[in-house]
Amino acid sequence: MALASxxxxxxxxxxKSVSEVAYxxxxxxxxxxxxxxxNLPHLLFYGPPGTGKTSTALAIxxxxxxxxxxxxxxxxxxxxxxxxxxxxRTKIKDFAAIAVGAGVPGYPCPPFKLLILDEADSMTEDAQxxxxxxxxxxxxxxxxxxICNYISRIIEPLASRCxxxxxxxxxxxxxVKRISYICDQEGLTLQPExxxxxxxxxxxxxxxxxxxxxxxxxxxxHCLMKKDILNVSGVVPDEVVADLLxxxxxxxxxxxxxxxxxxAAEGYPxxxxxxxxxxxxxxxxxxxxxxKARICLRIAEADKCLIDGAxxxxxxxxxxxxxxxxxxxxxxxxxxx
Amino acid sequence: MLWVDKYRPHTLDKMVIHMEExxxxxxxxxxxDCPHLLFYGPSGSGKKTLIMALLRELYGPSAERVKVENxxxxxxxxxxxxxxxxxxxxxxxxxxMNPSDAGFQDRYVxxxxxxxxxxxxxxxxxxxxxxxxxxxxxxxxxxxKEAQxxxxxxxxxxxxxxRLILCCNSASKxxxxxxxxxxxxxxxxxxxxxxMSVLRHVAKKENLVLPSSLxxxxxxxxxxxxxxxxxSFEACKVQQYPFTENQTVQTTxxxxxxxxxxxxxxxxxxxxxxxxxxxxxxELLVNCIPPEVVLKRLMLELMKKLDSELKxxxxxxAAYYEHRMQQGQKAxxxxxxxxxKFMSIYKKFLIAMFG
Numbered sequence: 001m002a003l004a005s006x007x008x009x010x011x012x013x014x015x016k017s018v019s020e021v022a023y024x025x026x027x028x029x030x031x032x033x034x035x036x037x038x039n040l041p042h043l044l045f046y047g048p049p050g051t052g053k054t055s056t057a058l059a060i061x062x063x064x065x066x067x068x069x070x071x072x073x074x075x076x077x078x079x080x081x082x083x084x085x086x087x088x089r090t091k092i093k094d095f096a097a098i099a100v101g102a103g104v105p106g107y108p109c110p111p112f113k114l115l116i117l118d119e120a121d122s123m124t125e126d127a128q129x130x131x132x133x134x135x136x137x138x139x140x141x142x143x144x145x146x147i148c149n150y151i152s153r154i155i156e157p158l159a160s161r162c163x164x165x166x167x168x169x170x171x172x173x174x175x176v177k178r179i180s181y182i183c184d185q186e187g188l189t190l191q192p193e194x195x196x197x198x199x200x201x202x203x204x205x206x207x208x209x210x211x212x213x214x215x216x217x218x219x220x221x222h223c224l225m226k227k228d229i230l231n232v233s234g235v236v237p238d239e240v241v242a243d244l245l246x247x248x249x250x251x252x253x254x255x256x257x258x259x260x261x262x263x264a265a266e267g268y269p270x271x272x273x274x275x276x277x278x279x280x281x282x283x284x285x286x287x288x289x290x291x292k293a294r295i296c297l298r299i300a301e302a303d304k305c306l307i308d309g310a311x312x313x314x315x316x317x318x319x320x321x322x323x324x325x326x327x328x329x330x331x332x333x334x335x336x337x
Numbered sequence: 338m339l340w341v342d343k344y345r346p347h348t349l350d351k352m353v354i355h356m357e358e359x360x361x362x363x364x365x366x367x368x369x370d371c372p373h374l375l376f377y378g379p380s381g382s383g384k385k386t387l388i389m390a391l392l393r394e395l396y397g398p399s400a401e402r403v404k405v406e407n408x409x410x411x412x413x414x415x416x417x418x419x420x421x422x423x424x425x426x427x428x429x430x431x432x433x434m435n436p437s438d439a440g441f442q443d444r445y446v447x448x449x450x451x452x453x454x455x456x457x458x459x460x461x462x463x464x465x466x467x468x469x470x471x472x473x474x475x476x477x478x479x480x481x482k483e484a485q486x487x488x489x490x491x492x493x494x495x496x497x498x499x500r501l502i503l504c505c506n507s508a509s510k511x512x513x514x515x516x517x518x519x520x521x522x523x524x525x526x527x528x529x530x531x532x533m534s535v536l537r538h539v540a541k542k543e544n545l546v547l548p549s550s551l552x553x554x555x556x557x558x559x560x561x562x563x564x565x566x567x568x569s570f571e572a573c574k575v576q577q578y579p580f581t582e583n584q585t586v587q588t589t590x591x592x593x594x595x596x597x598x599x600x601x602x603x604x605x606x607x608x609x610x611x612x613x614x615x616x617x618x619x620e621l622l623v624n625c626i627p628p629e630v631v632l633k634r635l636m637l638e639l640m641k642k643l644d645s646e647l648k649x650x651x652x653x654x655a656a657y658y659e660h661r662m663q664q665g666q667k668a669x670x671x672x673x674x675x676x677x678k679f680m681s682i683y684k685k686f687l688i689a690m691f692g
Contacts, residue, residue: 008493049513122486207517211517211518215372215520215521218365218368218370219364220361221364232520234508234516234521234523252645253645253648253649254645257640257648264379265379265525265526265560265561266523266525267377267382267508267523267524267525268523269377270509271508271509272509302656306509308660308663308664309510309664310656310659310660310663311629311632311633311656311663312507313633314632314633314636314652314655314659315656315660317652318652318655318656318657321649321652321653322653325649334650334682335646335650336647336681336682336685336686336689
């Protein structure tokens, strides 16, 4: 029982067949065709997180081979598995080289194996290069399916060997439909306002929406409101960001410093604050284009610094100071530095 | 026993601050199930206290019987063997460790420990039908990106027999993929009133008379860090009791030392002074004050005496050198570079002002 209830809903409500995959009509049409003819090119799925790439790959594997044969015909590797050049040379090559046996009745069972490389953009360039020849040599018995977020991280020779499919971020109607379905199944009531918030936060990422929904229901029970969703999603309340920007407008450095100290003490993740600050700055009516550009430039730099492991407080303080200088039309360059 | 430990609440019901979070956590585990959790918030805000209370809620009082051991790990990673020794705190039901101690090999350690834990399940009778163990990982924000990436699959694979509780200061340094697999709990630092109420609570238990102005000052000095507030409260008690209204609250000596350095920088800007300050910075570093703390504190001390125009510049350069410090090898270079930069800015400012 504990096992069943602890299963993440993301897994529970993963589409079981290709036709269940929502909103990616183009991909679905092509793959359905494949299912009928049993002919599959090498695949490359790319697109933002939570749009159904892995689900589609798993679904097609299941529908092609059925639950029994899937064990021997499909190999799935993702970033947690060791995937250096050695693995490409041994494990992947070995799997690719095996000849295929007879199929089972009831499924198309085309005469090849499927190798799914999830999160392929985190593979090193060397490892990708080592794959080139392997792909061509064993093309008769093995098809590759690469899944990645950024197609630019896949080296050109690999990308040109595959049929590319872009997965679009989900529009909110489709998400609302799916979320309402899950709510019905799990016996949850979601207020209309909460539904809007959930869609806005997820921003086209279905997995994020479902995870937030599950966390909220675990924490707050069966009737969910807007603030419950906001609480679990890790989004910083709008007031906090708005306050920060207003303080920056005042032009008094000490007030900005106090505000930043306060934000740090509240423990909000600074990367999230930066993202939300940028959202606000871009659409703000009362800023000139130059001001917006200056603010966004600094936010981008700070984000990079945070990734490098720089201190959150100092970065946010610098962003605040920069924003203040931009909004009060003070010179950007250091006078004395 | 220090008051910090003596008056640490042991159950979720006895929490004095963060009562709402405590109640939510209680509801969460009352169904007998517990997802992976990620606690984040500034230090001294009560993350650890909540985690320990949560474990007690899950497994009963015996979760508090812990032993500390230095366990050597032998891990085979591909063709080479890695040997590391890690300090772990464990009870029958949980293991607590600091994976970032393993340095750049943290990735293998994390996977190995989780696999080892997943192999042996706790007995039903003693654990009250909990079919999983808990692994508490501290300072996950210090884990390398590779280790965090390897965590994501491991978390899913072994979730039936092992639950993770992650604890860190800044959630931005935990990768999105790990964050999205956990229920994240933000623990904010207690407000000054909260700190004061805890101080009053402790004073009452200890039968002390605590003037409210002193409590206010201790709270103010602690920068919303409850652990620090309690420690300095105890220090005040040792220093002088009965308390007087205007008793000084001791600041830590490294802070005084940095304030002193800041004073010296402001009084003279010359290569000679820079050389003297280098000695002092070394002194701080060999006493294990983290360089980023030194830089931050130094900036705050310098800011106190500056025009707002200069503050913008100083905070910019502080952020700039702190970033480079994280990327570089030796912290002292960047600390010194910051001091030199500041001296140059300040000197130019003085010349522009007074000629």
